Amino acid sequence: MTMSGETFERGLVLGLGCRPGTSTAEVLDLAKAVLAAAGYPARPLQAVASLDARALEPALSALSDHFAVPFVTFAAARLEAETPRIATPSAAVFRLTGCHGVAEAAALAAAGAGARLLVARRTSGQATAAVAEAESEQAFAPMSSTGVVASCQIESSSPAWELAG
Structure with missing residues (x-):
């Protein structure tokens, strides 16, 4: 997980949506495809983002763990x-x-007001993924001790992410 105060320049945010119970393998395969299209790993991945109704979805939190974001x-x-x-x-x-959209909207919301969509929504059988390029710099507030962020409220104009644990 990212440490408090670490900053990144123009990294990527992976937005994901899925149906409940979607396999980790399916979501990971889709995520790898959209990230490759966005220039990962040459461009750093900053976060995985989704709808709060998917906060406890095992496949999505597994991706966060897989990429250590x-x-x-x-x-x-x-x-x-x-x-x-x-x-x-x-x-x-x-x-x-x-x-009106989960993957694209979550990627853009997490990446900030100056973000741009690099990879529009792509789908697999049960999941969607998109990638946004973050504003020039993002700073992370302290994470919860579990590393799982169940919900966050981020204003589009905010230059820093405040993650609630």
């Missing part, structure tokens, strides 16, 4: 605020989650 989640209303910046809004996703 924080796992941050957002309320549907916060992800919905990212709709103007996402490439593939979906009315069907909105009916299920309360936001």
